[in-house]
Amino acid sequence: xxxxxxxxxLIILSSTLMGFYCSCELKSRIDDLxxxxxxxxxxxxxxxxxNTPLPEAINAIAKRHDxxxxxxxxxxxxxxxxxxxxxxxxxxxxxxxxxxxxTSLNKRDKYQMxxxxxxxxxxxxxxxxxxxxxxxxxxxxxxxxxxxxxxxKTYLYNSLGIMAGIFIAIILA
Amino acid sequence: MEEKDELLKIFSMKLRMTLGxxxxxxxxxxxxxxxxxxxxxxxxxxxxxxVSEDGSLVTDPLKGVLVSKNEIKETMEYISxxxxxxxxxxxxxxxxxxxxxxxxxxxGKTIIQGNHIKGMKYISFINIRLAHQVKGCADKVMxxxxxxxxxxxxHTLIISPPKCGKTTLLRDIIRQVSDGGxxxxxxxxxxxxxxxxxxxxxxxxxxxxxGIRTDVLDCCPKAKGMMMLxxxxxxxxxxxxxxxxxxxxxxxxxVINCGCKLIATVHGSSLEDVKSKPVLGELxxxxxxxxxxxxxxIKSIGNIxxxxxxxxxxxxx
Numbered sequence: 001x002x003x004x005x006x007x008x009x010l011i012i013l014s015s016t017l018m019g020f021y022c023s024c025e026l027k028s029r030i031d032d033l034x035x036x037x038x039x040x041x042x043x044x045x046x047x048x049x050x051n052t053p054l055p056e057a058i059n060a061i062a063k064r065h066d067x068x069x070x071x072x073x074x075x076x077x078x079x080x081x082x083x084x085x086x087x088x089x090x091x092x093x094x095x096x097x098x099x100x101x102x103t104s105l106n107k108r109d110k111y112q113m114x115x116x117x118x119x120x121x122x123x124x125x126x127x128x129x130x131x132x133x134x135x136x137x138x139x140x141x142x143x144x145x146x147x148x149x150x151x152x153k154t155y156l157y158n159s160l161g162i163m164a165g166i167f168i169a170i171i172l173a
Numbered sequence: 174m175e176e177k178d179e180l181l182k183i184f185s186m187k188l189r190m191t192l193g194x195x196x197x198x199x200x201x202x203x204x205x206x207x208x209x210x211x212x213x214x215x216x217x218x219x220x221x222x223x224v225s226e227d228g229s230l231v232t233d234p235l236k237g238v239l240v241s242k243n244e245i246k247e248t249m250e251y252i253s254x255x256x257x258x259x260x261x262x263x264x265x266x267x268x269x270x271x272x273x274x275x276x277x278x279x280x281g282k283t284i285i286q287g288n289h290i291k292g293m294k295y296i297s298f299i300n301i302r303l304a305h306q307v308k309g310c311a312d313k314v315m316x317x318x319x320x321x322x323x324x325x326x327x328h329t330l331i332i333s334p335p336k337c338g339k340t341t342l343l344r345d346i347i348r349q350v351s352d353g354g355x356x357x358x359x360x361x362x363x364x365x366x367x368x369x370x371x372x373x374x375x376x377x378x379x380x381x382x383x384g385i386r387t388d389v390l391d392c393c394p395k396a397k398g399m400m401m402l403x404x405x406x407x408x409x410x411x412x413x414x415x416x417x418x419x420x421x422x423x424x425x426x427x428v429i430n431c432g433c434k435l436i437a438t439v440h441g442s443s444l445e446d447v448k449s450k451p452v453l454g455e456l457x458x459x460x461x462x463x464x465x466x467x468x469x470x471i472k473s474i475g476n477i478x479x480x481x482x483x484x485x486x487x488x489x490x
Contacts, residue, residue: 053256080255085186085247088255121250124292125258 012165019161023154029104030146037139044132055080072099092117185247191238194228209297212237264293274304274373274380304373306381311345317480319357331438333468338475339438340370347412351384362387363408365398396420403431412436422452
């Protein structure tokens with residue numbers, strides 16, 4: 001009997017934690033998107049006022065930035081300096097695939113990032129700024145949508161976790 | 174060697190291999206030309222060559238490496254540091270200066286807005302002119318430029334046909350005037366480098382040695398730049414390349430009235446030739462310039478034909 005009770009408690013505990021994890025992930029995705037938005041804003045500033053080339057601008061941001069995106073930025077600016085025959089969009093896409101595991105960005109976010117990278121670099125300044133603006137607007141929209149639903153969703157994940165735990169425990173018991 | 178690696182980094186991978194295999198002295202390399210779907214051409218020791226895949230120089234165009242569209246695109250990406258937008262102004266002018274001071278001329282389809290060239294797309298032709306500094310090429314002329322009585326230098330005009338080394342000579346004169354010599358105190362020199370040819374600035378830093386007392390105003394229109402330098406940096410000498418427009422005349426008068434010395438260059442083959450030009454003729458009649466250096470390329474590039482004084486009398490050569 002005692003084992004059954006301990007088992008039930010463990011099941012309920014783990015599924016509750018699972019629910020919490022999901023809701024935490026949601027919150028950190030918002031944080032990451034906000035961070036990304038900040039980086040793009042900085043990039044935009046450098047391009048708009050300083051006319052700075054991308055490797056320099058990204059390197060400068062990498063130095064100032066101290067968060068989840070640091071590795072990503074360092075990787076991009078290093079590869080850009082190596083000049084090993086890859087285009088900017090290839091380098092950018094590779095870094096998105098490889099260096100963003102520690103962030104909570106989902107597949108769609110990464111896909112959008114890669115798409116954004118395809119339009120960087122070769123256009124004139126005006127188009128460049130438009131591309132950056134468009135991406136910032138996209139991020140804004142994403143962040144807004146997420147923030148609106150975050151409360152409901154955290155509540156949902158948390159309670160779903162607990163409920164699922166109890167449900168499984170009852171069935172097994 | 175380091176310079177060579179630095180230069181090769183602007184080429185696409187394939188061209189980098191080919192050019193890297195060339196067993197030549199890069200100091201004598203003058204030009205590299207890339208044209209879409211045409212063989213790669215280099216100008217080496219004043220002769221034109223094609224380059225075969227293994228890096229040997231050939232004279233048969235069929236054996237030369239062909240340059241593809243992608244190679245031009247990749248090369249442009251490296252030249253512009255993946256950021257063509259940062260070179261909008263330069264592209265409008267048709268050339269980009271890169272680290273090392275090399276000038277990259279580009280041509281393609283221009284985008285026109287109103288009467289102005291707004292930009293360029295489909296860049297298909299690239300011409301890389303390698304910057305070579307010839308230190309000491311002004312040694313011969315320096316004694317004639319120093320005005321020992323006034324502890325200064327003379328107003329000097331360098332006259333030369335294109336490609337005879339007038340900018341190279343001007344650059345070395347600037348360096349020597351700025352650094353000074355054993356019997357001559359260095360002077361503050363202001364350089365207005367309209368086309369980035371004298372100092373070949375990369376991100377504001379001159380890639381050619383211009384001396385320790387030199388200030389460079391890069392990519393600035395000459396007339397405006399000369400006035401600006403006088404106001405801001407109080408130079409003792411002002412150096413400019415290729416004068417000739419009406420605005421230049423006004424600015425030059427201003428420079429001379431301020432007590433600055435002027436070193437300038439102009440396209441021309443002889444004193445008489447320059448005298449017949451509208452703006453310069455006037456300056457010469459007023460005996461503004463005290464020394465004329467006339468160059469030709471009969472013996473070699475940068476050969477000094479003669480040096481004349483204000484009246485046009487030969488004092489050397």
